Amino acid sequence: MKINNYISLFFIGALFLGCSGTSKIPDGHLLYVGSDIKIEKGNESKKTRRQIKSALDNIIRPKENKSILGMRPGIFFYNLFDKVEKDKGFKHWVKYRLGEAPVLMSDVDLDYNKKVIQNYVENKGFFNANSKVDSTRKGKKAEVDYAVKLGNQYKIKSVIFPKDSILLSQEINLLKNESLLKIGKPYNLEVIKTERSRIDTKLKERGFYYFNEDYLLVQVDSTVANHEVDLLLKIKNDIPIKAKNQYKINNIFVYPNFNLKKDALSTQFKDTITYDDFTIIDNKTTFKPFVFNKTLLFNKGDLYNRTTHNLSLNRLITLGTFKFVKNEFKVNNSLENQLDTYYYLTPLPKKSIQIEALAKTNSANYSGTELNINWSNRNTFKGAELLKIAAFAGLEVQVSGQNNGFDVYRFGGESSLTWPRFISPFKMSSGSAFVPNTKAALSFEYQLRTKLYSLKTLNSSFGYVWKENERKEHNLNVLNIAYTSSNNVSDLYKSQIAENPSLQKVIDKQLIFGTNYSYTYTNTMLQNKKNNIYFRGSIDLSGNSIGLLLGANDSNKPKTLFGVPFSQYSKLEMEFRHYHKFSGDTKLASRIILGAGLPYGNSIELPYIKQFFIGGTSSIRAFKARSIGPGTFNGNDTTNNSFLPDQSGDLKLELSTELRTKIYKLVKGAVFVDAGNIWMLNKSAEKPGAEFSGQFLNELAVGTGVGLRFDFNFLVLRTDVAFPLRKPYLPKGNRWVIDAINFGDRTWRNENLIFNLAIGYPF
Template sequence: MRINNYIILLFSASLFLGCSGTSKIPEGDLLYVGHTISVKKGEEPKKVRKKIKSELDGLIRPKPNKSFLGLRPSIFFYNLIGEAKKEKGFKHWVKYKLGEEPVLMSKVDLNYNQKVIQNYVENRGFFNAISKADSIKKGKKAKANYEVALNAQYKIKSVVFPKDSILLGKEIKLLEENSFLKVGNAYDLDHIKNERSRIDLKLKERGFYYFNEDYLLIQVDSTVAKHEVDLLVKIKNNIPEKAKIQYSINTIYVYPSFNLKRDTVSKRKMDTIKYGDITIMDNKTVFKPFIFDKTLLFNKQDLYNRTTHNLSLNRLITLGTFKFVKNEFKENNTSKNELDVYYYLTPLPKKSIQVEALAKTNSANYSGTELNINWSNRNLFKGAELLNISAFTGIEVQVSGQNKGFNVYRFGGEASLIWPRFISPFQMSSGSAYVPKTKASLSYEYQLRTKLYSLKTFNSSFGYLWKENERKEHNLSLVNIAYTSPNDVSELYQSQIDENASLQKVIDRQLIFGTTYTYTYTNTMLKNKKNNIYFKGGIDFSGNSLGLLLGGNDETPKNLLGVPFSQYSKLEFEFRHYYNFNKETTLASRIIVGGGIPYGNSKDLPFIKQFFIGGTSSVRAFRARSIGPGTFDGSTVTDNSFLPDQSGDLKLEFSTELRAKIYKIVKGAVFVDAGNIWLLNETTEKPGAEFTGQFLNQLAVGTGLGLRFDFNFLVLRTDLAFPLRKPYLPKGSQWVIDDIKFSDGAWRKENLIFNVAIGYPF
């Protein structure tokens, strides 16, 4: 027994030494385990010293091997494998993916790091700073120590802009008011660099096409006073004459059939088409001239402007018609202060066909496949109009849930036509980087829910889409018509209706004739921000004009084409916040608030416009559409295996999720979800479903863990969740935290919900 203990002790010691990373350090060298930085206390506020220390930490090189509880498993795996002769395979993967080469003290240049520290603090205005560097050895390990005394930070005493009589100097002087350099602020080299860039950008907005920020000099005089500096903004001597000239636009040339593979400008005869200030060079009229007049923002005699330059390029790209967009400016031969503008455009193929096979999931916990065939014509009427005709077919099934076995089969098609401009009797235009669009669409879908019913749905719409910038987007559908008609209602479903009359709403014929508007704001494309947000708000009105013309009330609704038209107003808002601790860890939160009010010709909201909650992208601890409304328990309605989708007129939902990288493509998540739906009016069919002042005490709450497998082209998500609060239980018993028993099979069967989905929940 004692021998076995010795063997275990020896094995443990060997493993510890291997994981500690010191077992195979070359003779005479040491394992580098990191550094410390000490910023001595001086006159500076503690906040300044803390910030300087944090920024210096990120500058020190090299980085040590990562450790966990004093162990360095990456070095262990590196040493475990000998030479990996091939650049792929299991050995290479273990040595260079799991493993990491030891960072040795011999690779650490203390003098270089000390100079980096000294240079950095001087650039922050600590001209009298003193820095030192040394190292400490302990066994086979070594650590670098850096010490810096900041002393006093220099402040800006004055900022002097040019007083030249030349045009360039006068223009720079006009930019003084919004300078980044302010009297009394601390000296900072980055602020000086940013000021030069700011002036350069502003001058390019004022016609100085050939100017460059390197032509500016900001001199620093630190002798004017104790711990103060004067800054003098100057134009360098002997800069090119072109840089001093303010250029305006002369002729605008467009080559709409340019081919990158050959010189289609000089080797082919071109027809010349004049349209306003634009000259179109082409051997055939592929595009109508007006499209370029609406897309390009420069006009003859305009001063050159960098923003207008970039906006015009972006508008050409977002037309969706050109594969490549090339642009250049040339000095006009007859005027030294005018530029000719050239746009070389390579069209995409006019017609194309695309076949897609998709895997998908939806909020009702259904997963399935879909086949899409899309045919496009990118220049239907020679005005860059986009015609899309698509057909689809698919199947969706519930792997687990109350509707398991009731598969959904779908097929249908859609035709849409997009004009890259506003089609309107009123004058409408947009000067943003995105071309405004008018869209008309017509679609049909046939949906079969096996054993239950089928639905035929027709949709048509006409409206506008436009973006102010990359963050703000608008979608206004002036006319939105939807007609739904049921077929083949089964005896099973009819028997369900006899037990639960609200199921009739699902298969009622519906006619929606309304207007919708959505506004979206997001900055999630900015990856380096600490905080990212997403907001989407929408309004939906239906039947108001018909109500005025035809009248009608919910007791004796008026018909249009033999179908009662729906009349309601609906609002829905969604806000998301992403707090990025670092590139690998994010706290994501979401709140959804929605409400719809039927009136006039309708007693209830149309089923397709009602709110649902629960499922893979909602409150994940409850099965899809199984929560509410209010404290109503839908599972008690019927003993049959099929359970109805619960719907409501109002919705409130919260979610927060901590996402962290576990290993390469694998991320983990811990989440808490809460929410419910309610009905506006009391109903005997669903006791407890009405919205009251006690709504916060009626929220369903759940929590769980999840894994996200990020394959770049898709994210596969798995979540395991369980409820913390069940709103349908008797008052005082709704919190079920004390009932949690993971070891109990009956509890697991009733409460554990496993979700599989594609993409993040939000």
């Protein structure tokens, strides 16, 4: 063995020793490397033992240092610098951000952990449980062993609710049919606490404003039978009188221009407006009174209801007009069991300007920057309307790929007006926690693709956005108009049109005159769930009303509007995502996308901007942007690679699954597999093999790869390296290319390895 090899082995061994975490452990101390909990087999099920073991693993403290293949890089980085005098800088970042102090055996309180274990299993009904604790030492490391014998789990024999004649007891007794405490179920302290909270919540819906769950007592009698308990639900004797009373809403006062500093010391307001059940106190008449009638859901005489209380507060907040929202209820001294309601509202500055610089990527593998200037007026017509005027300019480039050198310059602007209510000739209302919005928008964008062409796009829309709750959102554009035209078409692009005539449609004038609707459901905001989902479905209709009026039924002789043939089509798209958490740091994310567009009447095909594309940084990452399909069509055969060919379709199927896990601190890793393709509804002489058929599953592109995600909280920078497993454009029988994978072959790497740099997760 050469001397260099010995030196290498020496340094590798030193690195392993350093990373093991024991090299700098003080004399007389041991490195704590974790615990092992054993649940002795008894009468309980294997599932119960597994659940209890998992729960105990989570509550035992402290947690050992994180290790990777037996190495503890956190301790290694912590020990790189003995002393760090400054609270910032590189050394501080390495020692306290990358590194972590070694957890010593002396930090472990064995008696305390034993009590924690005993308390937990008793709270699960194992009143006769027994636990033991011991520790083992190996070199400079120590591990703790816990042994738990559960014994018999006590079950509920009976549940007794209050039966006396006072109103509070009667209301509680009405709730027993939905009780979480079920006869025959195991005793569980957490379920008892949840039951108290449930009763408290229900009482808050029935006017008991001053009640509290701590006023309920659950007595447990474990002497009634063998391994069974009686539960007696009681109201404590010393609760306040107010907690026993049911309250109704009396006067409702609104202070819409409340100043926390000034008005907290003085409540002298001159101008008072009475509007329906509201008394509005505002010297400046900042808002028109109807705003509060549509936002606040309480009416005089209503029984107090916690849901209505919270909905009203959320609606005030989601108006987007107030900086602070405070609500107070006071007992009316002159009326029995009546509450006066006060809303103290501090407005945001009426006008504001915001300048922001963005880094962005798109599905075509372009990266770039954008500068936005936004001006807002939050109360334009004193009805909490939001007027926004924005301007933007940006540059997008492709570092590598077929469009390298064909930079994109964009600039434009948008103005929009949002009303926090439904503006409609029909009566529409929403009682959710989110105020419904009506929005009108007008925008213009100029896009210059260097060496190719420029596009001008004008958009206008009028529609509604409303949320049923935090999970469900609807977006309906009753009217959506888009007009696109081109100029400055280069000779290069014209020469490409001569070779591939379908490229002409990219620069053709397009007029879309229609309606679109989308529905979104998600519970991804619930972080404690093991499974989360996201669904978005949309339908886009264009030209139907105009087509009927003008009699458009022949795509070969299209009707025009303002001298431009208008598009007529229906388009449906659905996206479903599923997120499964294996642990706090490991997640499996999966996605399926289905899309279909049908041109008819005045159109032979979908407008170019409405067609489907596939491939790229947020699609099938093993293929370049928009380089797959349609069907078995090979775009490489129709282009000189100076820029992307026209590879669009009417149908789309895309599937992805990605295993994400935390590697270290800010760094997360991923392994993924993507599949999918697009197709055309009809045969095309220019794109052989592009049409959809019963063999579509045999025409799916498949790719795989690995990636790193650098999560800086405010920004996620994503890098992926991917390569194809299946190429749909190859002849039948040769489409799977797994056997051809050869990372050592430079030619294979150049032709197949795709590097993606993007911002944010792919889905």
